[in-house]
Amino acid sequence: MSLISDQYHINKLKEYGINIKTKYIVDNKILERNTDNSINDDIVNGIRCKKEYYLKNTLVHTEKEFDSRIEYTFISQKLENKEHTCPNCGMTALVKDFIDGCPYCRTHYNIDYTDKDLGSKSHYDRVLRSNTYRIITGIIDLIISIILCYFFIKTTSRTFNNIDIVKIFIYGFILSIVLYYFFYLLDAYIIIGPIKRYKDRQNHKQKKFWNRTNIDKKTFFNNLNYEVRKDYYTNENIIDYDVLDYIEFKDYKKDDKLYVEVTAEVRVVSFDNNKIKSKIIKDIYTLKRHENSTLELKDGVNIIKCHNCGASIDATKSRCEYCNTEVNYLQQWILINKN
Ligand SMILES: [Zn+2]
Ligand SMILES: [Zn+2]
Known part of the structure; x- marks a missing residue:
C-alpha cells in the first residue's frame, strides 16, 4: 500500500523489481514490513535490525547495521482495511483498493496517517561504534x-x-x-x-538544540525523511537509505526564516549495473521552515481540491495536473540543499 510518505520509494523499487524486507524489534518480538506489501505488520516504536533486498524474488543483499536509537512507527493495518465510500461516485470498497485513486471516477486520493514516525532519534549516543x-x-x-x-x-x-x-x-x-x-x-x-x-558534548548540544528551538521533533524528522527520500529517489539511482547517526543540528535565521542544517551519517544503497551496492556517506541537509500554510492531512483518505479549478489533486505533485496552479506545500520543512 503506497501511502504519500512511501510513494517515491515504492515507485523507485517497482521500476527495478526490488522488494525490501525490513525486520523491526518491537517489545522483544521481530516484526516485518515488505515494500511489495506481502507482509505489513504494524510497528509501534520499532527499531530496525535487518534489511533483506530481493531482486526478482532472489535475496541479493543484506544490511544489519542500524542505529538502535532511531525509532519507527507505521500503523496502517487498521486504516487499510477500513471501508470507504467515494464521495464523488459512491463506490464502496476498502481503503487499500483506493490507493491509486478511485478505480471508477479516478478521483485522486491522498492516503496517509498522522501517527507515523519515519525515524526520529529518541535518545543520544554514548557508545563507540568505530574500532x-x-x-x-x-x-x-x-x-x-x-x-x-x-x-x-x-x-x-x-x-x-x-x-x-x-x-x-x-x-x-x-x-x-x-x-x-x-x-x-x-x-x-x-x-x-x-x-x-566528545560524545557527551555532542549529546548535550543536541539536547540543547531541541530544547532551545522548540521545534516539534516528530514533525521535523518526518518532514526531513520525506524530503530526503524525495531527493534521493528522484534524482539518483539510490533505492534505499538509512540514517546511521545524526551528527549535528545547527539552526540559523536568514530574512526572518528559520533554517536547520542537519549533518548525518547515512548508508545509501544503490542499484548499479544490476547490482546492489551500499556505502556510508556524510550528508548535510539544509531545511527551511516556510511560513505558508501547509496541506493538512487527516488520518486516512484525503481528497484535496485545487483552489483554482476544483479538480482533485495528488498532494505529492507540486502543481495541479489540470490547470497547473501551484499546490500548497505538504511539508512544513522543505529541503533546500543537500551536499
Ligand atoms: Zn469515485
Ligand atoms: Zn487546478
Missing part, C-alpha cells in the same frame, strides 16, 4: 614492544650486528602479541576517555 582505537592500540603496542626489545638486546649482547636488528623485530613482534591485552586495557583509559567526553 579505530583497536588499530591505534595495536600500533602503539608494537612500537613500544620493539623499543623495549632494542634496549634489552643492546644492553645484554656483546655485539650489535644485523642479526640483532632482526632479533629486535622478531622479539618485538612476539612481545607485542603478549602485551596486546595489557595495552588494550590501558588504551581504554587513554583513548576512550576523550572520545567519551
Whole structure:
C-alpha cells in the first residue's frame, strides 16, 4: 500500500523489481514490513535490525547495521482495511483498493496517517561504534614492544650486528602479541576517555538544540525523511537509505526564516549495473521552515481540491495536473540543499 510518505520509494523499487524486507524489534518480538506489501505488520516504536533486498524474488543483499536509537512507527493495518465510500461516485470498497485513486471516477486520493514516525532519534549516543582505537592500540603496542626489545638486546649482547636488528623485530613482534591485552586495557583509559567526553558534548548540544528551538521533533524528522527520500529517489539511482547517526543540528535565521542544517551519517544503497551496492556517506541537509500554510492531512483518505479549478489533486505533485496552479506545500520543512 503506497501511502504519500512511501510513494517515491515504492515507485523507485517497482521500476527495478526490488522488494525490501525490513525486520523491526518491537517489545522483544521481530516484526516485518515488505515494500511489495506481502507482509505489513504494524510497528509501534520499532527499531530496525535487518534489511533483506530481493531482486526478482532472489535475496541479493543484506544490511544489519542500524542505529538502535532511531525509532519507527507505521500503523496502517487498521486504516487499510477500513471501508470507504467515494464521495464523488459512491463506490464502496476498502481503503487499500483506493490507493491509486478511485478505480471508477479516478478521483485522486491522498492516503496517509498522522501517527507515523519515519525515524526520529529518541535518545543520544554514548557508545563507540568505530574500532579505530583497536588499530591505534595495536600500533602503539608494537612500537613500544620493539623499543623495549632494542634496549634489552643492546644492553645484554656483546655485539650489535644485523642479526640483532632482526632479533629486535622478531622479539618485538612476539612481545607485542603478549602485551596486546595489557595495552588494550590501558588504551581504554587513554583513548576512550576523550572520545567519551566528545560524545557527551555532542549529546548535550543536541539536547540543547531541541530544547532551545522548540521545534516539534516528530514533525521535523518526518518532514526531513520525506524530503530526503524525495531527493534521493528522484534524482539518483539510490533505492534505499538509512540514517546511521545524526551528527549535528545547527539552526540559523536568514530574512526572518528559520533554517536547520542537519549533518548525518547515512548508508545509501544503490542499484548499479544490476547490482546492489551500499556505502556510508556524510550528508548535510539544509531545511527551511516556510511560513505558508501547509496541506493538512487527516488520518486516512484525503481528497484535496485545487483552489483554482476544483479538480482533485495528488498532494505529492507540486502543481495541479489540470490547470497547473501551484499546490500548497505538504511539508512544513522543505529541503533546500543537500551536499
Ligand atoms: Zn469515485
Ligand atoms: Zn487546478
